[in-house]
Amino acid sequence: MNGMRELNRDFGFPWQPDDGRGGYANPILFADYSDPDVIRVGDDFWMTASSFNCTPALPILHSRDLVNWSLVGHAVKNLPDPSYSQVRAGCGVWAPAIRFHAGRYWIFFPMPDEGIYVVTAPDPRGPWTDPHLLQAGIGLIDPCPLWDDDGRAYLIFAYADSRTGVKHKLDVREMDPAARHLVGPPHTIFNDPVNHPTAEGPKFYKRGGWYYVFAPAGGVATGWQLALRSRHVLGPYEHRIVLAQGNTPINGPHQGALVHTPVGENWFIHFQELLPYGRIVHLQPVTWTDGWPLIGRRSGQTHIGEPVQTDRKPVVLTDPPCAPASSDRFDSADATSGELAKQWQWHANHQLEWSSLTARPGWLRLRAMPVHPTDLSLTPHLLLQKFPAASFQLQTRIQLATPDTGGGIVVIGLDSAALLLHRHANGNEVSLHLDNQKPSLASVTTDSIDLRVTVQNGGKCSFACRTEADWIQSPQIFQAKEGKWIGAKIGLLAAAESSGRFADFQYFQFAPAGR
Numbered sequence: 001m002n003g004m005r006e007l008n009r010d011f012g013f014p015w016q017p018d019d020g021r022g023g024y025a026n027p028i029l030f031a032d033y034s035d036p037d038v039i040r041v042g043d044d045f046w047m048t049a050s051s052f053n054c055t056p057a058l059p060i061l062h063s064r065d066l067v068n069w070s071l072v073g074h075a076v077k078n079l080p081d082p083s084y085s086q087v088r089a090g091c092g093v094w095a096p097a098i099r100f101h102a103g104r105y106w107i108f109f110p111m112p113d114e115g116i117y118v119v120t121a122p123d124p125r126g127p128w129t130d131p132h133l134l135q136a137g138i139g140l141i142d143p144c145p146l147w148d149d150d151g152r153a154y155l156i157f158a159y160a161d162s163r164t165g166v167k168h169k170l171d172v173r174e175m176d177p178a179a180r181h182l183v184g185p186p187h188t189i190f191n192d193p194v195n196h197p198t199a200e201g202p203k204f205y206k207r208g209g210w211y212y213v214f215a216p217a218g219g220v221a222t223g224w225q226l227a228l229r230s231r232h233v234l235g236p237y238e239h240r241i242v243l244a245q246g247n248t249p250i251n252g253p254h255q256g257a258l259v260h261t262p263v264g265e266n267w268f269i270h271f272q273e274l275l276p277y278g279r280i281v282h283l284q285p286v287t288w289t290d291g292w293p294l295i296g297r298r299s300g301q302t303h304i305g306e307p308v309q310t311d312r313k314p315v316v317l318t319d320p321p322c323a324p325a326s327s328d329r330f331d332s333a334d335a336t337s338g339e340l341a342k343q344w345q346w347h348a349n350h351q352l353e354w355s356s357l358t359a360r361p362g363w364l365r366l367r368a369m370p371v372h373p374t375d376l377s378l379t380p381h382l383l384l385q386k387f388p389a390a391s392f393q394l395q396t397r398i399q400l401a402t403p404d405t406g407g408g409i410v411v412i413g414l415d416s417a418a419l420l421l422h423r424h425a426n427g428n429e430v431s432l433h434l435d436n437q438k439p440s441l442a443s444v445t446t447d448s449i450d451l452r453v454t455v456q457n458g459g460k461c462s463f464a465c466r467t468e469a470d471w472i473q474s475p476q477i478f479q480a481k482e483g484k485w486i487g488a489k490i491g492l493l494a495a496a497e498s499s500g501r502f503a504d505f506q507y508f509q510f511a512p513a514g515r
Contacts, residue, residue, distance in 0.1 A: 011457075013392035013512050017067055018313070018321040024067045024283065025310045026250070028269075031324060031386040032278025032487030033059065035095035035142075035201060038066075038257040038269050041105075043317050045259065046098060046124045047269070048075065048107055052486050053092040054345040054384070055079060058107060060124050061324065066259065066267055066283055068319040071342045075107050075119050075128040078349040087348045087378045090484030094160075095201050095255065097144035098124075106179065108134070110141040112160045118179045134175075135182050139163030142255075145175060146204040146211075146233070153177040154233055156189070156213060158200040168193040170202050170215060172234055189213070189235040190228060196239075198223065201255030210291060213237065214268075216255040221273050223252060224304075227293055243268070243284065243295035246306035250282060253307050258286065258293070263315050268295045272307075276413060276459040276480045277387050278487020285311055326388040328508045330357055330364045340364075340383075344491075347412070348380035355383065364505045368405050368496035376416040376433065376493075377483065384412060384491030387480075390457050391513040394490055397506040399448040400428075406495040407503030409451050411461055413481040413488040419451050419463040419474070420493070430465045432474050441465055442472050454513050455480065459488060 015030040033049040040046075047061040047069065056074035063069045078084070079092055096109035104120045107128075111117065115136040121128040134143075134155075143157040153175040161167035171186035190199055196217035205212045213228040225243035230236060245251050256270030266286035271279040284296045284307055296305035325343045338358050346354070356365045372378040398407050400423040408420035408430075418433040419441070430441045430449065442465055450466040459480035464471040480488040494503035 011390035013389035013510055014323060014326075015389045016321050016323065019310075020321065023310060023312050026282040026308065027272065027280040028067050028283045029069060029281035029324070030277070030389050031280065033061070033281050033386075034271060034279035034486070036256055036269050036271060036281050037095075037097050037144075037203065038259050039098050039100055040259055040261065041100045043262065046105070048096050048098045050095050050485075051093045051345070052090065052484075053079075053084065053088050053348055054486075055084075055348065055350050056345065057093045058096060058109060058119070060126075062124070064317040064319045066261075066269070066314050066316065068322045069324060070322050071324040072125050073342060075121070075126070076131060079111070080117065080131045080133075081111070081114055082349075084349040085380065087372075087380055089377070090486075095142040097203065099145055101145075101147050106145065108143040108145055108155070108179075110143055110157070112139055112141050112163050114138075116140050116143045116155075116157065132180070134179060139166070142201045144202055144204045145179065146206060147177065148206065148233060151177060153179070154204070155182060156202045156204045158202060158215075161198070167198045167200065168196065168217075170199055170213065187234045189230075189237050190215070190239065196226060199226070203255070203257055205258055208291065211237075212258075214256075214258055216252070216270075220254050220279075221251055223254060225253060225255075225268075225270070225295060229291065240292060241304050242293050243270075243305045243307065244299075246299045246304070248307050248309065250307040250309070253282065253284075254279070261314050261316050265314055266293070267314055268293075276482045276488040277390065278482060282307060283311075284308060323388070326385060326510045328364075329362075330505065330507065331362045343385050344383055345385070346380065347377070347382040347384060350380070354381050360504055362506070363399075364492075364508075366407065366492060366494035366503050366505065368402070368407065368494040368501040368503055370497055371493070371495045376410065376418060377412045377414075379493070382410060382412060382489075382491055382493055384410070384489040387455070387459075387488055387490060388510060391455055393452065393454045393511045393513050395450060395452045395507075395509050395511070396492065397448065397450050399504045399506070401447065401504065402496070402501040404496060404498060405501040405503060407493060407505075409453050409463070409490070410493045411453065411478065411480050411488060411490050413483045415479070415481045417461065417463070417478040418493060419453065419465065420495070421447075421449050421451070421465075423447055430472075432463055432476060434476055434478055439474075439476065441474050453490070455490075456513055
C-alpha cells in the first residue's frame, strides 16, 4: 500500500495539524524531518532529525504540545570533514539521538563513512560544541545512548547495508559516561534477518526496571515498529511488533521516539516516507499493558497497533498553532544580524561569503558561482528549503545587476529543474532548465522579474514569469522527485562563470497553490 494514498486528503499550504478544538491530524509536520528523535525537559519538547549532506546540519525544533513545532536552530554549522565542500548525496548526517543528561543536551549522530559523533550544549538553541568523534568506523549508524542508574553508560547502534553488507543487527557497547570513547567489544542484542530484515534506528530507554529498545524493521517504505525488552542492559531481549501500517495509508511506519508527558501520558513520534516529499512526521498515542507498549490504535491483532490519522492532543501546555517557518522577506531580525533565517540550508558545507543580507538591506544577495556541468543537484551553493506541504505556490523577485549572470528558482532531487533569468550582453532572457534542455520562456528588457513555481499534489511543478504584465506560463510540467534519502527541495540559485557577480532576491513567498 503506497503512502501517496494519503494525498487524497488536503495537505495544501499552509498545512496545520492543530484543529483548534483540542485535536490534531497527522502528519504533525508535512516536511522532510527524517528520523526524528524527541525528548521532554520540563514542559518543553525538543526534536532533532537527519540532515544528510545539507548545512547547517541537525535541525532543532521546539514544542510545548507535541503538535505545533517551530524551528529554533541547528546543532552543527558544517560537517566535520573537508570532503563535504562538495555535494555528497546520501552521505553526511544520518539518524541522530537527542538526550538530556547531567544538566546538558546531547546529540549523538552518525556519518556512515566517518563514524559516530557527539555534540553537547547547555541550551538546545545553542551554542553547541564542535563535533567530537566518539567512534571512527564505516557503516556505524543510528546511535542512541543510555546512562544507567549505576553511573555506567551504553550506546546502541545499527549497521548500514550499503557500507557493511549488514542491515539487521543491533549492537550495544559500553561507553565512557562522558561520551569521549566506547569501552569493550560490541554485544549483539538483536539479529533476526528472516523475520525482521533491515532492523535499524534503535532508541534506548529504561522504564520500571526494564530496558527497552524501540526499532523499526522491514524497511523504510514497508516496515513496522518493534519493541525489545530485557531485565539486563545487554540482554537477552524478547521482542514483539507494536505498530504496523495495517489498514491505514500510513506506510512504514518508521523510526521515531517514545516521549513521556508531565501528566504521565506516553506518545510516539515517527516518520512516514511520502515521496517525493521525503519523510514526514506523525504523532501516535501509546498505551502500556503487562510491560509492553502498543502504539497507535489497537488493530485486529492483539499486540499490534495501527497509526491514527486524527486524535486528541496530549494533555500538556498548549501552543498556538504554528509550523516551521517557510516564507522569507529578508528583512527579519535574523536579517539585520546578517544571518539567514533558520529554514534555509545549503546543499553542502557552506561559506559565509556565499550570501549577504547587509550588502543591500531588505534583499538577499547571493554570490554567483559556476554550477555543476551535468547535474544541478550536485551544486554546493544552492540555497534550499524543504517542501512545506503537498501543494503550494512559491514566488520570488530577482534582480541581476551584473552581466553574464543567471539566477532564479530551483527544484532539486533525483531530477532537477530551474527557472532562471539570464543577463547577457545582447539582452535578457528567462529560460526553464529541464532534462538538460533550456527552452526559452520569454525575452525581457528589464533586469528585474518575478518568478513562480506552482506545486500540485504528487509534486507536479509548473513554472511562470512576470515583468509588469500578465504571467507567462511554461507549457512544460516537471515532476519533482526525492533525492538520495532526502525529500525534494526548493530554493534559489545564482550562477556565473566569472567572479564578482551576484543576484539579488527581494522575497521568497509561499502561498496556496493556484492563488
